Amino acid sequence: MEPLLAIAIGILFAAAIYMMLRRSIVKLVIGLMLLSNAANLLIFVSAGLTRGGPPLVPQGMAAPEGVVADPLPQALVLTAIVIAFGVLSFAVVLVRRAWEIVRADDLDRMRDTDT
Amino acid sequence: MNPQIALPILIPLLAGAVSLMFWRSRLMQRLIAVAGTGLLLLASVWLLVSVVREGILVLQVGDWPAPFGISLVADLLGAIMVVLTGIIGFAVALYSLATTGRGHEAYGYFPLMHLLLAGVAGAFLTGDIFNLYVWFEVMLVASFALLILGSEKAQMEGAIKYVTLNLLSSVIFLVAVGLLYGMVGTLNMADIARRMASLEDSGMADVLAMMFMVAFGIKAAAFPLFFWLPASYHTPPVAVSALFAGLLTKVGVYALFRVFTLIFHHSPGYTHEILLWGAGLTMLSGVLGAAAQYEFRRILSFHIVSQIGYMILGLALFTPLAIIGGVFYIMHHILVKTNLFLVSGIVHRLQGSYQLKRLGGLYRSHPWLAVLFLIPALSLAGMPPLSGFFAKFIVIRAGLEAEAYGITAIALLVGLLTLYSMIKIWSEVFWKTAPDRDEVDANPAVDQREIWLMSLPAVGLALCTLFIGLNAAPLYALAEASADELLAPERYIEAVLGPLGETSP
Numbered sequence: 001m002e003p004l005l006a007i008a009i010g011i012l013f014a015a016a017i018y019m020m021l022r023r024s025i026v027k028l029v030i031g032l033m034l035l036s037n038a039a040n041l042l043i044f045v046s047a048g049l050t051r052g053g054p055p056l057v058p059q060g061m062a063a064p065e066g067v068v069a070d071p072l073p074q075a076l077v078l079t080a081i082v083i084a085f086g087v088l089s090f091a092v093v094l095v096r097r098a099w100e101i102v103r104a105d106d107l108d109r110m111r112d113t114d115t
Numbered sequence: 116m117n118p119q120i121a122l123p124i125l126i127p128l129l130a131g132a133v134s135l136m137f138w139r140s141r142l143m144q145r146l147i148a149v150a151g152t153g154l155l156l157l158a159s160v161w162l163l164v165s166v167v168r169e170g171i172l173v174l175q176v177g178d179w180p181a182p183f184g185i186s187l188v189a190d191l192l193g194a195i196m197v198v199l200t201g202i203i204g205f206a207v208a209l210y211s212l213a214t215t216g217r218g219h220e221a222y223g224y225f226p227l228m229h230l231l232l233a234g235v236a237g238a239f240l241t242g243d244i245f246n247l248y249v250w251f252e253v254m255l256v257a258s259f260a261l262l263i264l265g266s267e268k269a270q271m272e273g274a275i276k277y278v279t280l281n282l283l284s285s286v287i288f289l290v291a292v293g294l295l296y297g298m299v300g301t302l303n304m305a306d307i308a309r310r311m312a313s314l315e316d317s318g319m320a321d322v323l324a325m326m327f328m329v330a331f332g333i334k335a336a337a338f339p340l341f342f343w344l345p346a347s348y349h350t351p352p353v354a355v356s357a358l359f360a361g362l363l364t365k366v367g368v369y370a371l372f373r374v375f376t377l378i379f380h381h382s383p384g385y386t387h388e389i390l391l392w393g394a395g396l397t398m399l400s401g402v403l404g405a406a407a408q409y410e411f412r413r414i415l416s417f418h419i420v421s422q423i424g425y426m427i428l429g430l431a432l433f434t435p436l437a438i439i440g441g442v443f444y445i446m447h448h449i450l451v452k453t454n455l456f457l458v459s460g461i462v463h464r465l466q467g468s469y470q471l472k473r474l475g476g477l478y479r480s481h482p483w484l485a486v487l488f489l490i491p492a493l494s495l496a497g498m499p500p501l502s503g504f505f506a507k508f509i510v511i512r513a514g515l516e517a518e519a520y521g522i523t524a525i526a527l528l529v530g531l532l533t534l535y536s537m538i539k540i541w542s543e544v545f546w547k548t549a550p551d552r553d554e555v556d557a558n559p560a561v562d563q564r565e566i567w568l569m570s571l572p573a574v575g576l577a578l579c580t581l582f583i584g585l586n587a588a589p590l591y592a593l594a595e596a597s598a599d600e601l602l603a604p605e606r607y608i609e610a611v612l613g614p615l616g617e618t619s620p
Contacts, residue, residue: 020283025275032282039286043293047300073296076245080289083252087285090259091278097263098271110272 005045012038023107025095036084040077047073120174120187122158123197123236131229148225152208156201166194171610181612182306188242191597196239196369199449203361204232206572211354213568219264231257238366242611244292245302255281261355273347280343284333291326305611308377308604324379324386335367338397341420349412353460360419361453368426376601383433390431395525398424402532411459411469422448429510432517438598440509447502454491454576461569476549485545490577496534502583
């Protein structure tokens, strides 16, 4: 399972970078979304995958039986998803406002602040 | 229990929340802004005093034992940075009373400012690497919103570059944290450091070190990752520029210092060599970029970049004296750079422009303002007896002692070019006669009380610069103690985890 996910993460990263290198701002935001998803998946996989082992301690025992999933990366991914959601919704609004003001969906036409 | 560690985070968070409750009351928001940042300054001074007295302080949040819960750690470097945050926050809060328009306040300028300060203070005090990521994001979200207050065209264009590159850096940071967790199985920085020391495979550690370097390098605006900074810092309202210039990039520098002294100090021949050349190129490219600019705030933005180079140089040389120099440089730079931005705002209020070509004659009409500019400007360039002289002197001396002559030559050259830039501003803005009246926009009506309120924090920061310059020995001792701590990571680890062997692996 891990090699498969590794390949999927690689494809996600590649697609994200490709989208970010396009000139359209909308594609730039799509690229950022893919990028954050790729990062989340990567954290999920990097701590190791287990199947059907919830990290719960059975009643009357001090430690869970057998191999269980590590709950921490899942908590990290959850936090990262929430943060990425907030930031990306800001980015979407920003792109919309920028389009209203600059009237261009082309990064090459945003040269006012270039040096 | 050490409540003083949590206070610098809790006060701005609380002030931001209370400020939100008074969304419609302009007066209350202003009062809370001053009171909140003032309290933050007091709390941070209390923290620094107790850290100096008692050594590294640790607070285990929720009383979870060290490697499992989140630890807040205040060592000397963190405490110094928090005090600087308090000073800058207070100065900018006073300044924004005069400069922030009604429109900006109605869209939540003050709550966002508190949130930004909370994020910055949190990043300086946390001892958990994922928590550091969270504080970075708190700070970033607040800075995004502050950056586009007012929604002008340039702000939108600047913001798109700023947001994209900073998100990219966050993702790289997150990926590095994930991989690090996969490798050592912990997120507590002290615990990571302990386990990295016993790790055999240094190839992966080098890869992770590079990822952290790129992630924090983007935040700190190091070469070649700094292009978002000069594209965006001159666009927002000037109080926001001043706040960003003082604090945001320095959070990246702080993170570099923390990570490369605590966790990745296993092969300085590789990582710190790259940092060294990065530092040299950062200094050069920043100062050369500034030489080509004719806009007040843009020149200052490029100088942030070049000054970041000096701080990273201190870290990269990695000798005790160099680390002292780096810490001293951070203290000096935050005060001076914010001060210069504040002065640029006063000039803008008086003459209505940031373009050097349209300014002039201020020495004749406002000689005190010229002096107020000269103090931080000459300090930035490293003139004795101001704070910048000692900062540069320590770094350069460390470079000579480490026999890194090439980089020391660059540092000296950059100091000279900085002087050139500052003199350019001086002669264009203050010395030359004012351009013809019909070329200049009609001067905005100037309210003397506002000018007075704007000058107050600038004067305060200038006095701080003078104080550091004339009284460098105690601050040098502080920087020295902080460098001792940074170069002996065992002390940090022991403070967080308890004496070796007590906690089970």
